[in-house]
Amino acid sequence: MSTPQDFTSLLDAARSGRSDVDQQLFDLTYAALRRIASQSLRRASGQATLNPTALVHEAYIKLSDSALNEAQDSEHFYRLFARAMRQIVIDACRQHLTPRHGAGLIVATLTDGLVGGERPLDELLAMDQALNKLEAVDPELASLVMLHYFAGMTFSEIASARQQNERTVRRHWELARMYLLDGQPVAPG
Numbered sequence: 001m002s003t004p005q006d007f008t009s010l011l012d013a014a015r016s017g018r019s020d021v022d023q024q025l026f027d028l029t030y031a032a033l034r035r036i037a038s039q040s041l042r043r044a045s046g047q048a049t050l051n052p053t054a055l056v057h058e059a060y061i062k063l064s065d066s067a068l069n070e071a072q073d074s075e076h077f078y079r080l081f082a083r084a085m086r087q088i089v090i091d092a093c094r095q096h097l098t099p100r101h102g103a104g105l106i107v108a109t110l111t112d113g114l115v116g117g118e119r120p121l122d123e124l125l126a127m128d129q130a131l132n133k134l135e136a137v138d139p140e141l142a143s144l145v146m147l148h149y150f151a152g153m154t155f156s157e158i159a160s161a162r163q164q165n166e167r168t169v170r171r172h173w174e175l176a177r178m179y180l181l182d183g184q185p186v187a188p189g
Contacts, residue, residue, distance in 0.1 A: 008074065011073070032078065040055065040082075040086060040151075055089070058088050063080060075143075082150045086146065144173060
């Protein structure tokens with residue numbers, strides 16, 4: 001995997017109009033974006049009708065070129081994609097909960113669901129609402145939650161992307177968790 005500095009250099013080149021780096025950025029990020037999509041869909045309890053490839057492409061369409069034009073670095077780029085994927089999955093879950101799309105019906109499938117990390121739809125929607133509230137109070141903590149919970153980045157990956165100590169990232173994670181559980185702002189300690 002490349003360094004955040006390499007990624008930032010490619011973003012700068014793409015923003016300056018060099019079309020030859022678009023494919024390099026795509027190649028560099030596609031595997032990570034599919035991993036993020038897989039984790040987002042796992043958290044949707046298998047209820048979303050998307051697969052990881054479709055989710056990556058839906059997010060790419062949703063963002064169009066804005067991800068390349070707005071992103072300052074790799075963390076910001078992945079955060080934009082994680083947010084877009086989260087919105088797509090939440091919309092799919094909300095749609096699934098409408099009577100027209102089978103809300104309350106027992107779903108039977110011929111294939112096994114994804115193992116691990118599955119959440120009931122109402123829990124996923126509650127998490128989305130709590131995250132929106134946290135974002136209004138502390139955007140940095142909300143960003144950390146999106147990167148770890150929705151994008152599946154490890155604390156060391158987040159620390160590297162943010163150029164912070166991993167202990168600091170873990171401490172901020174605990175603050176975010178306390179806020180999400182209590183719904184009350186928590187002062188850094």
